[in-house]
Amino acid sequence: MNKVFKTASAYFIIILLTTLPARGQQSSNENLGILSLDDCITVAQDQSAVANAARYALIASRWQYKSFKADLLPSLSLSGDAPNYNKSIFSNVLDNGQVTFSSRTQSEAEAELSINQNILPTGGTLSLSSGLTRLGIFNGENTYLWQSTPLVVGINQPLFQYNNLKWRNRVEPLQYKIAQKEYVEEMEDIAQTVTQSFFDVYLAKINLENAEFNVARNDSIYQISQGRYNVGSIAENDLLQSELALRNAESDLTNAQIDYDRLLNEFKILLGYPTDVQLDLEAPEELPEISVNIDKARQLALQNNSESLNYRLNEMQADRQLDQAKSEASFGLSLNAQYGLNQTSTDFADLYNNPQNRQFFSLGFEVPIFNWGKQRAQINAARNQQREVANSIQFQRRQFMQQVEYTVSQFLQLRGQVLLAAKADTIAQRRYQVAQNRYLIGKIDITNLYIAQDEKDSARQAYIRALRTFWTGWYELRQLTLYDFQYNRPITYDL
Template sequence: MKYIFFLLISTGIAFSQEKVIFDLDRCINYAIKNSPGANSAKSSYKARTGRINAFKAGFLPQINLSVSIPGLSREIIPVLQPDGSEFFQPQSQYFGSGGISLSQRIAALGSEVTLMSGLSRIDAFGTRDYSIWRTTPVMLSYRQPIFAYNQMKWENKIQDIAQQTNDFEYSAEIERISMNTTQKFFDLYIARMNLQNAEQNVGVNDTLYTISKGRFDVGRIAENDLLQSELAFLNARNSYERALLDYRQVMEEFAVELGLQNKVDLQVQPPLFVPKLNIDEEFAVSQAKQNNPDFYNFEVDKLRAEMNLLNAESNNRINANLVASFGLNNSNEMLRDAYQELLQQQRFDISLQIPIFRFGRGEAELEAALEDKRRTEINTELAKTNLEINVRYQALRLKQLIQQVEIAAKADTIAARRFEVAKNRYYIGKIDLNSFFIAQSEKDLAFQSYIQLLKSFWTAYYNLRRLTLYDFERSRIISHSIN
């Protein structure tokens, strides 16, 4: 029984830690609420929401106040003389201005309407001193690009998709956390089972070595068999030490993944069965197309490529800007009088931009944008096809894993029973040492295969949920709320 003391020394640290027991559902729910990944997903959702709201607010009326803090200028200025000549003299000025404006962007036209009011004052000192107010009680202006592509309209299309996919993005991130948590959960379970199996092997091989020494002393076995049993015992101890270190490392990493602050002894209880799911792969693909944000992001990529192409085409032809305004203004030395007997202020102009010769720059930009659009279309179609294949494969893989888990569970039970029979038969001298070791090895392999298949099933299941945002157990679309 000396190995018992050895095991107690090796595992003594765990006795001082708080024990926390998780099944898979509780573990996932805890990770969704408390893990660093969940907090990051919430921040990403809020950031996306903020950008969407900021963009939408940009198409609501905007009120801005502009104030120019009084400034000072000193310079030599030309002064027109009665005879038509100019005379240069020093002049100092204090000047300041302020205004308030109300503007509205019109996405359908790509234009902007602005209503503003303002005033300014100049105080001149020098050869001729004077002070004057200039007021603009009201001015309405309209700016309209002509022939150019409507950037506002295209940005609106992109933002509409972004708003539509924001909840999908968050749900997909939460399902990714669920999948990663499932992987870590089974990593810990496998590490713990490996530790328990290694501990059992130490005990069995210790007993086996003790029996072998007794049989060697009475001449019933050869020295080779004794050395083989001693080597098996030493290897079992080394395997236990490795398993213990692996278990502690995996447990600490899992605690960090979950967001547990204090050191705890995590105990996991996995589902030892798998649900009987009958997933139609084409239905899974249709749910992915409907719910997976990647499919919507593919459309955004295509829209951006088309927008860039239109921009390149616009820059390679005649562009014009129409600016029209109407307002009332006046000036006077007295502020009150500056608002009396207002005069009309009108403006209408069209400015043209005509590319004449650019050394092939416009054609090169147009060709690059066209090729980028083609590349984007090819890449997005390829990515969509690969994603559909992945979803279809995951659905088929789940069907296969259900059968494999059932077979592996039976194989594990049979191998464990065979090992117990072989152990008891060796204790009474009915089989040789090699037969016992074969049974022990088959027991370990069957157990490893079973728990690895359990991990593969649940990881694949949550991966399929992530890809489709569909709960196949409850037959409903997955939608996670940040609240």
């Protein structure tokens, strides 16, 4: 008895610790009422820490994509130097070869306003600029010189070289699309996780209710057994068996209460609530009749699932690396040209009168002659990496399609399994009632009664587990295809 008392005391302390609010956590004691599975999923997707992290990840990807889109548009910039001051002594060589030292004091300030536009098809840059420079010379009488460039048109164009902007235009939209799909998948993963935890808590609740029922029923049976033993209608063994069943039921009740409290608190944290709020779970709703076509599911998974889109991205990245290796190993040119107007004057008012032409042209080139086969090695490495990626993705895509087919095939059988489990649960409940009535009138012994009781509890647990498997499979199918087959529409979530 002392050991039993210590065990019960320990369980009581555990229950007390798990239900007390953490230090520094505000106690709300809010009663949320009865929540259905859909309610719990909505709450978790709205306020849980995992959902918030997924939103921040998508927002970051959105801003990254907007940054790329800005690279395709004209950019306006202002650059220059604030007035700088320079007073120094420098050496000067005269015509007769004599070296003298002179001093100078001057300041210079400049500003330039430019518009730059990246050229997507060619990878070059087109620019328009206008600038102004003032030079101040302080030697006796102060002198100021002005220089203006009213308008300069320039182009910088690599020829036969790797076009990074073109590849970014292919990769960046796909990366952003993957981020959007991953966000939806994360929401569906939350739904799947909440579903699993929901049924874990609901099963613990059913176990607790069964344990309470069994304690009350076994107590009655023990009282009846004592009366029968006193009048000599049953043996002492049957009396001891009924008492043992009662004590085991009381122990099961304590364990069921601890397990329920623990799972319920973990479920509250998953939903984003403190553990001191009050809530109860509604019995799972009836199963919907959902028809899923395997071919359609495969097609939707290829179109929508981020894993499938990542296959395309990896192939694209491999092609990009091969193109870069080929470009860097081949003949390359770089064209730079400018045409515009400029003028100088000591008077700012005459600075823009009769401007002179300003022209600049250069054509740089680089021809690889001999580097011990480095470029060839880089090309072969990139080409074989491309082949490796292609073969690996082909295998992964087949595995992915097999997973989709298996998930659909399994899901199509789950509803029937739930219906069978529900029927078995009904039969087990009825059988226990019959066995109990027969025991009360002395038609069966206590052993058969306890067998019926165990089968009753096992059938109820099996039914809840079948429901858990069905709804978990449903959200797994949704996550794979990002499609709601119940209402025939794509799955989307707003930020």
